[in-house]
Amino acid sequence: MTNESLPAVSFQGVTRRYGLVTAVSGVNLDIAKGEFFALLGSSGSGKTTLLMLLAGFDQPTEGRVMISGTSVSDVPPHRRSIGVVFQNYALFPHMTAAENVAYPLKMRGVGRSEREERVNAALSLVNLTDRGASYPIQMSGGQQQRVALARSLVFGPDILLMDEPLGALDRRLRDQMQQELKRIQHELGITVIYVTHDQSEAMAMADRIGIMSGGELLQVADPETIYAAPSSHFVARFIGECSILRVTSLDRGKGYEIAGARERLPNPATAPFDIVVRPENVSLLPFDEARSNDAFAVPATIRDVTYLGSGWRVALELGDGQSLLANVMRGDLLAGSLEPGKTVKASWVPASVAVLPTEGLP
Template identity: 85%
Template sequence: MRDQPPLPAVSFQSVTRRYGPVIAVSGVTLDIAKGEFFALLGSSGSGKTTLLMLLAGFDQPTEGRVMMSGTSVSELPPHRRSIGVVFQNYALFPHMTAAQNVAYPLKMRGVGRSEREERVKAALSLVNLTERGASYPSQMSGGQQQRVALARSLVFGPELLLMDEPLGALDRRLRDQMQQELKRIQRELGITVIYVTHDQSEAMAMANRIGIMAGGKLLQVADPETIYTAPSSHFVARFIGECSILRVASLDNGRAFEIAGARQSLPSPAIAPFDIVVRPEKVSVHSVNDARSGEAFSVPATIREVTYLGPGWRVELQLSDGQLLLANIMRGDLLAGELEPGKSVIARWASASVTTLPTEGSS
């Protein structure tokens, strides 16, 4: 007899949530594996937080079921779901010390005093706050308060940790530090984490898989590299990082395309009509006198705008057919000192760097 595959930690089964005429979540079906760090990524109003609240038990689906480890929890109250939750506003009790805040969930569950003290000590150690147990929230930095909130959500040993924009109130340096801390803690505990954010770089840096949401729908679920290099739609391509989406003419039954008078073959045929997606780091910019201009795929362009970014420059190019193309020029590039609006250049990219998507409205 074959071994049965492990049950997912979380399973949304055709989940819909309506508020009157407004559909906040629309027919979401999604499995999340045990021990996975999963990010729900989307802009405000996309439905990601509503989905999280349905899982936490603070709301109920209009249709469909929410499962945990193969058991429906749609009717269970939040305190019976074995879920820790961390919000952007840390919701710490100001009159309690850090240790008392962390101990609160244990006290509510009737855990004895000696066991509470041991578990609080371990939780504070996990988030590197062993020495701050006697401090009140007003005596702690935002990053330290966030660590206390995290320790409080983990101290009772939940099966699942939900995090809703938990780092949104921190500055960039602290956010970067906390991202690394969260990944470390998740690895140490092996706990399943579902992380809601609107910050694409945060999701890319932390998650094993990402689910992109918009208009209450789940548009694509994949690992970060796949979502970046093979987006499923124009929306996903634009939402994850910068890109250029360009109109092209299909040639040779989708085996090649033409753009601004230049022809390029594709690694695999595409169904016409299609657009191409090119990431700016894949675009190289050359002088019009470059010797290879007649030997390689080359698109004439004019520099339209140059933005200094520190490690390099973001360059907006206009192709001869009027379309705009983004390129990243790094220090040390041959043209690094010759970037100025109005300059005529040649743009190139490898055919393997191109992603094709059906032209919007063509299906």
């Protein structure tokens, strides 16, 4: 196997314990060269610990961390060719933007003329060529974040690690920086490992996402697969909104029954199973609307309606007491006539549901 075909990063059975606490447990993960990979999880899930193990700021209790096929257990952080961007930017307040960006080069003994050339190129990459003489206090949060990014890229690292880098920015700036980060990553072809707790951020930016909880890596897949085919109840609930419904298996898993209504499945499932229904896949119809005999529709009662601007989020209760969420957009049949207590019909197409093994109460 050539060096080019090796993963940029490989975690092989990596575990990290702090006394009796296991922060990362048996993680196996390969990340390809040039991939934008997001580690997604709530606080304490182990995602930042995994990042620190890769950066060299911590060491695994068990397992190996590999970069391009070589173990880096004995390699200090400054020799791993890794750039790191943190949420707080960590800029030197007494240095200008250009001086902050130049600092990694100065520490590596790069000469003045080459240093200036590479600093100018890095500032140009993040669209800050006119702010090189500014101090951090004179710059906005978004500009400081760009300086931190330029500093992490100026020495030409093979891998860029980013730990909640947009967390301190408002929504508009976060959206702008997401686009900028993707542009820069494509332009440089660099491998990016991006830690976040923001699911929409991960979905918008990553080629693949790894979902972490309790130190374990629960599922690794592209955003569409993670969303449409979650591997567990936890993943289904963590990515977007959904309803997880208990159903009765029919015809050896070829279909199911819920609250008196029957529906088929595209592929047979092993019982017992639950179904995952996303609110955007639920259609609401008037209760008295005639339907063909083979059309799936389950009676439901509206319990709550939330206005979202583009439409309404509707909380429903099925006849068997289970809860169901639905999105009703402007122009939909029931838009404007959504009232708590009203009985409607809810339906969804067979291919829109995910099937999961039952895990206690959904």
